[in-house]
Amino acid sequence: MGWIATTVDIILNSLVLGGIFLIMGVGLNIIYGLNRVMNLAHGALYALGAYFGYTLVAVGANYFLALLLAPIVVGAVGLIIERVLISPMRKRHMIYTLILTYGLMFVIDGLIKLFWGQETRFIQLPEFMQHTVSVGPASYPVFRLVILIGIAAVVTALMLLLGRTRLGINMRAASSIPEMVSACGINVRRVQISAFVLGCILAGTAGMLAGPLFTVFALMGHDILISSFVVVVIGGLGSLRGAVLAALLVGFVQTLAEFFVTEMAMVMVYMLMALVLVFKPLGILGEGKFE
Amino acid sequence: MIRLENIDTYYGTSHVIQGLSLHVEAGAAVSILGRNGVGKTTTLRSIMGLTPPKAGKVFINGLPVRGWPPHRIAGLGVAYVPAERHIFPDLTVEENLKLAEARSDQPGAWTLERVYEYFPVLGERRRSGGTKLSGGEQQMLAIGRALMGNPSIMLLDEPSQGLSPILVAKVAQIVSELCKEHGITLLLVEQNFRIALAMAGRHYLMGTKSKIQGEVSSAEIIKDQELIKRTLAV
Numbered sequence: 001m002g003w004i005a006t007t008v009d010i011i012l013n014s015l016v017l018g019g020i021f022l023i024m025g026v027g028l029n030i031i032y033g034l035n036r037v038m039n040l041a042h043g044a045l046y047a048l049g050a051y052f053g054y055t056l057v058a059v060g061a062n063y064f065l066a067l068l069l070a071p072i073v074v075g076a077v078g079l080i081i082e083r084v085l086i087s088p089m090r091k092r093h094m095i096y097t098l099i100l101t102y103g104l105m106f107v108i109d110g111l112i113k114l115f116w117g118q119e120t121r122f123i124q125l126p127e128f129m130q131h132t133v134s135v136g137p138a139s140y141p142v143f144r145l146v147i148l149i150g151i152a153a154v155v156t157a158l159m160l161l162l163g164r165t166r167l168g169i170n171m172r173a174a175s176s177i178p179e180m181v182s183a184c185g186i187n188v189r190r191v192q193i194s195a196f197v198l199g200c201i202l203a204g205t206a207g208m209l210a211g212p213l214f215t216v217f218a219l220m221g222h223d224i225l226i227s228s229f230v231v232v233v234i235g236g237l238g239s240l241r242g243a244v245l246a247a248l249l250v251g252f253v254q255t256l257a258e259f260f261v262t263e264m265a266m267v268m269v270y271m272l273m274a275l276v277l278v279f280k281p282l283g284i285l286g287e288g289k290f291e
Numbered sequence: 292m293i294r295l296e297n298i299d300t301y302y303g304t305s306h307v308i309q310g311l312s313l314h315v316e317a318g319a320a321v322s323i324l325g326r327n328g329v330g331k332t333t334t335l336r337s338i339m340g341l342t343p344p345k346a347g348k349v350f351i352n353g354l355p356v357r358g359w360p361p362h363r364i365a366g367l368g369v370a371y372v373p374a375e376r377h378i379f380p381d382l383t384v385e386e387n388l389k390l391a392e393a394r395s396d397q398p399g400a401w402t403l404e405r406v407y408e409y410f411p412v413l414g415e416r417r418r419s420g421g422t423k424l425s426g427g428e429q430q431m432l433a434i435g436r437a438l439m440g441n442p443s444i445m446l447l448d449e450p451s452q453g454l455s456p457i458l459v460a461k462v463a464q465i466v467s468e469l470c471k472e473h474g475i476t477l478l479l480v481e482q483n484f485r486i487a488l489a490m491a492g493r494h495y496l497m498g499t500k501s502k503i504q505g506e507v508s509s510a511e512i513i514k515d516q517e518l519i520k521r522t523l524a525v
């Protein structure tokens with residue numbers, strides 16, 4: 001493979017990986033920004049999205065239909081989690097929901113093993129996605145390009161939701177002065193719940209997009225949870241734009257490192273985080289407003 | 292109409308409002324004057340439901356609302372303009388206004404266009420970040436945002452805070468005219484009694500722990516300039 005082809009390959013892979021991180025990191029930040037909950041079950045919900053999608057495809061749904069439906073089911077699970085676990089802890093210190101969601105992660109992992117077993121699953125892709133196409137001098141798997149388009153679609157939809165809709169305005173307002181939002185006549189609790197569910201939907205979407213990339217297995221959410229935290233920390237806790245930048249950066253560094261120093265890939269990512277924190281202790285775009 | 296009967300409000304265990312009673316008739320403009328930390332802001336927060344009183348009665352237009360969440364109290368037509376303005380930093384000027392829009396079909400309901408007519412500077416800067424505005428502009432935005440909820444009652448906390456004397460006079464005049472023209476009941480909190488005189492007709496003089504030391508009309512204050520100083524020892 002020529003160097004141009006390799007470069008194209010690395011760039012596309014970085015965008016795919018960075019895109020998955022982005023959807024995860026932004027989801028974590030939306031949940032944190034409005035609820036002050038650091039959702040340690042985020043990776044488990046990602047796995048749940050992939051498994052729901054796997055089952056939907058296994059019973060005959062098309063991958064794209066599953067990509068739409070699985071996240072909605074994860075969102076419903078998120079709503080139950082919010083009502084049953086998060087809501088009663090609202091007035092308590094953040095540490096309570098931190099421990100609760102940590103426990104929840106193991107519960108969901110366990111349920112996944114119970115229902116789907118230990119063996120790795122493969123999401124059956126439509127015929128056309130099983131080929132490769134040439135992108136300039138490189139030949140690239142179609143399914144990766146489709147995932148990239150899927151990521152772009154999710155990011156666009158999210159930007160429209162946050163930027164243009166009433167719910168988006170309410171969410172952005174409630175991330176800084178929730179009390180004033182309620183004084184303006186808006187049920188701010190409902191906005192906070194919506195943000196929690198939205199974050200869970202994003203985790204499910206990321207899982208369903210990543211399923212064909214990394215295969216589907218019970219502990220698939222663990223590594224991604226760590227990477228998503230790295231993204232959130234580098235970008236700045238609560239900063240959506242920071243998470244976008246950080247996700248692309250981490251995706252690029254990890255892809256590059258995997259290409260040149262495979263065993264050291266995660267180490268490089270942590271070194272990147274350490275480097276950013278030395279110069280920007282609150283992350284690239286962190287304002288520290290959520291501390 | 293606002294009526295407080297013997298309310299008690301706490302921050303944690305600190306008992307800030309102790310047995311406060313007051314009332315504001317529909318369409319009237321009333322102020323609360325008092326020194327730093329006596330509980331003026333907490334009184335407004337108690338009415339709005341932001342720091343709900345633990346005891347006593349709060350009536351809005353005759354309805355008992357103690358314990359209601361703030362958004363339901365706002366839904367009765369109560370608007371709150373905090374001393375800090377609390378403009379949403381992640382929202383543009385227009386989004387700050389839209390957020391509070393009550394979207395009523397009634398004639399005379401407030402719309403973006405009508406707020407921009409009143410405050411042309413907000414229209415000019417509709418796409419700017421809300422907190423990019425100057426202090427005076429932010430005060431106008433906070434008032435405009437309050438209007439978007441079609442209020443019948445406005446709770447206004449220290450409009451003079453952080454503004455130049457000229458701006459203060461201007462804001463005071465705009466709000467007074469607005470309230471008269473639209474029949475909005477005004478409960479104003481001030482430390483600056485000149486502003487209170489210009490905006491309200493009746494004044495509660497509040498001492499420590501929210502104890503009402505007296506109740507005077509603007510005419511009485513104008514007649515006896517030392518009255519406030521004697522009562523509040525400011």
Ligand SMILES: Nc1ncnc2c1ncn2[C@@H]1O[C@H](COP(=O)(O)OP(=O)(O)OP(=O)(O)O)[C@@H](O)[C@H]1O
Binds near residue numbers: 326328330332
């Ligand atoms: N969030 C809070 N937690 C604990 N105590 C508070 C809080 N906010 C205010 N207080 C205290 O409650 C008392 C009343 O405060 P409040 O803000 O109502 O006074 P104020 O009359 O509005 O004063 P100012 O003129 O300074 O605005 C003060 O002693 C203040 O220190």
Ligand SMILES: [Mg+2]
Binds near residue numbers: 333
């Ligand atoms: Mg005050």
